[in-house]
Amino acid sequence: MFERRLYHHIDWILIGAVLAICAISLAMIYSTTGGASRVYTTQVYALGLGLIAMAIALSVDYRSLADKSHWIYLAMMILLVGVLFFGSVRGGSRRWIDLGFFNLQPSEFAKTVLALTLAKMLGEERRPALTNNDLFIAASLTAVPFLIIARQPDLGTAVTLLPILLVVAYVAGMPMKYIYAMMIVAVLAAPVAYKFALQDYQRERISTFLDPAQDPKGAGYQQIQARITVGSGGTWGKGFMQGTQGQLRFLPVAHNDFIFSVLAEEQGLIGVLVALGLYFFVIMRALDAARLAKDRLGAYLVLGVLSSFTFQVIYNITMSAGLAPVKGLTLPLMSYGGSSMIATLASFGLILNVRMRRFTN
């Protein structure tokens, strides 16, 4: 299964960059949780498990994996529905399956599974351009997990499925007119959605984003604190474990959603630029894998997993600076979260997988 010569084609540079981000993550979690806490050790284990998942994901040929994608997809959907009924509840939503030693969050893996499914479906087509039928099926495949996850409720994670559909459909040749049409619909539908589709707390988040000062104690609090955290870091930062905003808990969930703010506070603009550079490098390097991929399946698979990753990175970092409404979206590879770490590393395993097998038949 794993030929020896493939070993030479493993993209060690990408792995190095990913691990560098993981190292920053561990340092920041160590800092915000005040030392070698339980949170920190959990993250270390998750990193170990993630590396194993990555090794597995890259050793199985992505094409044979794609051949079984409908089964994997089905299994995933069953798992997600199962969570709705049997999952454990935390913070008002049912997202986790309690495995005793570990709380598994299946929705994190759903992204990778969806990417694989869509890549298989759109990549195996022999027609030169996408038909409306193809698009409809792809959209339906996305809608199922989207709706289930949104029911948990975890709108943040559900939304990360959308970039997968959009990007894969886009590179698969979705006509530009659809893209323009979608943009127009999005602009027009936004106010309507704001009014009717969103929950009160979601509306509140958006309105306080536009003017955080209107409720500095409530919903605007996190946003104001995020900006203070970032801004007070300055060029050089306050130093490792010297941050006041994160350390004294003015910024909530510092080790999770707002870990990048703490990085900005303690390591300053320098640390921010290094981290941004690493993420940018990882994304560009992975895009290379898509360009180099031997077939459309490989390219779409890379783009699928990468699109959700990139969306989350950009959104979370924007939010960390207080420039986007606060959503429960973590920063992949950096925020605390075992499932996310394992799923993300596994998806990078798939990217490496595609690049590694670009010469094989």
Add this chain to the structure above:
Amino acid sequence: MAIAEDRRRLTHRLTVLRVAIGVAFVMLACGFWFFQVVEHAQFKEMAENNHQRTLTLRAPRGIIYDRTGKLLVENRNSFNISIVREHTKDLDRTIRVLARVAEVEEKIVREIVDRHRREPSYRPIVVLPDATLAQVAAVTARRLDFELPDVIVQEVPTRQYPDQDMAAHLIGYVGEASEDQMQSDGVTTGSIVGQFGVERVYNKLLMGEDGAKRVVVNSVGREMRTLEEVPPQQGRRVQLTVNYAMQKAAEDAFRAYAYNGSAVVLEPKTGEVLVLTSMPAFDPNDFATGIDRATWNALNTDKLRPLQNRAIQGRYQPGSTFKIVVATAALEEGLITPERTVYCPGGATFYGRFFKCHLAGGHGNVDLRHAIEKSCNTYFYTVGNMLGVDKMYKWSEKLGLALKSGVDLPNEVESIVPSTEWKHKKYNERWYPGETISVAIGQGQLSVTPMSMAVMISTVANGGTRVVPRLVKAYDEGKGWVPVTPPPSPFAPFLMKPETVAAVRDGLWLAVNGQGTAGRGRVAGRDVAGKTGTAQVISNQGKERARGKTDQDLRDHGWFVFMVPKDNPEIAGAVFAEHAEHGYFSATVAKHIIETYFAQRDGLPLPVLTPPPPPAATPVRVAAVTGPGGTD
């Protein structure tokens, strides 16, 4: 071909994605640069405000002693329970829980919070000043449970007056600074400053300097560590001129006989105030942690006006004590000699009107000494008529009876002695010579404070040279006691003729030790010289109307002014008793003060107040009209 086209499209669209992502990252980098470099200073300050608190460490006020080193005012530690709204999520809930835990009425807590609503939210609002230990324990326990994270307990030094209401008007009280005081004293809101008496006048000395502690707090307001601490500087120790034993003697005497009034005793040579009392008094401890509304209202609506400092704010007719001024003026002006005699048949006619002497049968031929001794009205009608009202005023002012004494207490009122100019200014009327006759025996429109009276008798005791009464003997700035040098007297020094001094002293000595009216002031072997006086509460015409009424409030007030020992007075003063009818009772109070003074001076046991006679069963009827000049 399809494959190639496919490839081309993929490459193209990949490039679009690359550019889009690149733009996003550049924008992010710019955003961070803007916050972290351009706006860094502002956010840095906000972060510091977030986690750094400057707590005020209240400085204990200076300790106050009497002239013998007896402690008059000290400090104790009390606990204030406050709400810091900064980290409050639900103020309503905090108020509710706090009120329940501390077992106080929710409404009261809410009112206090409302009153301070507009202050910055990091400033603690003291809702339970001087909390009990049970309240402190209850709140502290809830705080540890994070049930009341926004409630803090602070230990603060608080004023303590061990002798409660003793010398209350002299010592004064403290309270939260008003808006004006924040300006004038340069203090912040919530500062405790002197509001009355010595506490107010010497606030700068007594207040000390508050310290500050800069601490790091976390998001729920818990103190994590101290960054910097400037310890508070306690206020200066201050030694008053007042004599504890004498002050107590005065107040005990008033209380024993259930009279209200005032006593002021000075050291005539220096102007140091040995006794300054005003009865009834209040307990300054009630003010120390913020007076509650009920107590405040009670003090303010009390008909006896316990908050008034009668010694400098109460004005009364001097009655016969004014004869001292008339005698001095006539002698100094050279109008009479002490040997000058006047025949008293029981009154005399001036300007077509008969003025009575209080002794119906008359005193016969009296010289000045005996006129003072017996308080002969006829003598002083005659001499006063020779002087005229303006000369009497001139000497009243010279001796310190008119206008203000200048004592270092706030809100002193001017003592009034009439003059032609005064009447013209006040009523735009000319002076009628007949009025002079009444003034000569201390009636008519004279209205003087006990303090002025004490200054007047001190000036006479000094044989001239009017002093300014003062209250502070020394203060300690940390290097031992520094005596306060009195500021130069604003009054032109003058000396009375020796024969004037001798004659007046003799007259006063006779009044106490001879056949005079002030026999109750006599102290064996101490040569007390003094004079009683009666201040009419209502005019004789008023008495006519009030005839038959038995209201005690219509009874006349009684004065006693004194100096002792006669030939070289060490103390001099005035005792004023409300509705005591005559000066006899005042002389009794003075006697107790004088005995206490000498006992303490000579190291003897302090005198014990002889128990008072049983109080009269029925209020005394208002005396029948005796015509003008019904004085003793």
